Amino acid sequence: MKLPSSVVPAVAIEGLVVRYGDLTAVDGVSFEAAAGEVTALLGPNGAGKTSTVETAEGYRRPDAGTVRVLGLDPVADHAALVPRIGVMPQDGGVYPGIRVLEAMRLFAAYYDEPLDPTGLLARVGLTDRASATTRSLSGGERQRLSLALALVGRPEVAFLDEPTSGVDVGGRQIVRQVIRELRDDGVAVVLTTHELAEAEHLADRVVIVDRGRVVGSGPLAELLRGGGEEIRFGAPAGLEMGSLGERLGALVLETTPGEYVVACPPSPAAVAALTAWLAERELPLADLRAGRQTLEDVFLRLTDRSEA
Template sequence: MDIPAVQVENLRKTYGTTVAVDDVSFEVAQGQVFGILGPNGAGKTTTVESVSGLRVGDSGRVRVHGVDPWTDRGAATRIIGVQLQQTQLQPKITVEEALRLWTSFYDDPRPWGELAERLDLTTHLRRHFGDLSGGQQQRLSVALALVGRPRVAVLDELSTGLDPRARRDVWSLVRDIRDEGTTILLVTHAMEEAHELSDRIAIIDRGRVRAIGSPAELIGGASSATVVSFVPSAPIDLVPIRELADVSQVRSDGDRVVVEGGEGAPTAVLGALTSAGVVPHGLRVLDGTLDTAYLSLTDHADDHDPEEAPA
């Protein structure tokens, strides 16, 4: 784990006047699954395309196992396997022909038969790419990204179009490949996928990293680490609750009052209710999820100085 598998430093990329990536930096240790989460248009894809060498940043620096993918594409393509969003193959190429073709590109390929089996493609080997379902095309695309035994695999919207079972299969393949030592950059906007697979996650919004950490750290560090909800025994004024220490958000949801905040929020809320003589019926205290962490980090991007985000 001495040198990071992927280093991105102050990456910036603009298209004309549109800033796709403003300032993104992160490091990924070897053998980790690194999730890149963010809303559409946040700059996730541009970031990983710059890591893959498909795009060259306007400024900043990228290294993949010490290789600069912007200047040494030949070396980069041998250590990075890429599954791009929505690319296709020749419409009449069969699954087997595609796997064999991609196999011929690399010096030390994975046996394609094994990948086909893991990705449930063995019964479709003779079918043309154009006749496959979206999920089958997606699985083939994942197989092609991995067949070269890359040291770093970039998977962009890995499970788009997959049914829940296929998604589980692909996830387990990603874990196995990670266990073999492959580093994985996983671009997703599926919270569950990021949470299930990632060792660390970067939340990117409007071209900047808003937070980086393990899923647990992101949830714990978010302003909505806990969610308290209850039905008050008497009508209450929400304003003083909102001003309690560690409370970030209060809203009513039908009869229930929902309070989001940090670790100290539940005690503070209960204390305030007790002194007001209000009984919280049906009291529930839940851990925040990656969803709430994500929403709190990306919803009010304008109000937050990104430096405030846990880093």
């Protein structure tokens, strides 16, 4: 029986471990993804994102832990699950000699109630490339076709592996728009990305993965709220931090050359004192953030890759 999506999370992963020989690619990952939400697995290349997603798609059995998609086991219930999911792999996976519209019609034929191939091509902006072979598409066009192929079967869960990588600016807007429409239609979208900006643009929930482990997760707003008691600013490297600290009455740290953190609440007075100190020394202020962190701050702190 098909349970209502509010009862069963679209994707439920608990203590997932994936090993390749001696290498542990995924080391105890747990998260859930809900219908009508975009969940982004964010992490550097090699963090274990694709291995996690491919396990949910049924490509491999977990070495430990459980994976359920729409309440089903992706390996044991493969035949029941595949009509209900859409997969956009990282590496296209389309016949190089097939034409764009032919590929759309072929994939549409696999499903019981597919979307109209022509309409979907228009949505991803490939109408004028309909009779081009996929071999002749640009990287970004190929990605948009791949996205459309993943969606033609009206999936309840869409797994999108790096959906905007290699896509130019215009194409990126289209991909983002399509993903938002999916979410609004109640689809559970699980995407992976190594680009913070993508996660920040698209995700309702972010799961930060590093070296096979989840190092932070939650709604985007919540992740960004924590740790606001500081001022971050960019200025020339090698400031006299002792002098600045004395003026502000707080500890100042240079996290990377030219990036500074002041451990005090971002009151207007403190910000005024900081800018005055810089003005007296005729030093430029590259950027200034107070209170609210960017996802990048969270990411760098959690993944301990301040050099990245």
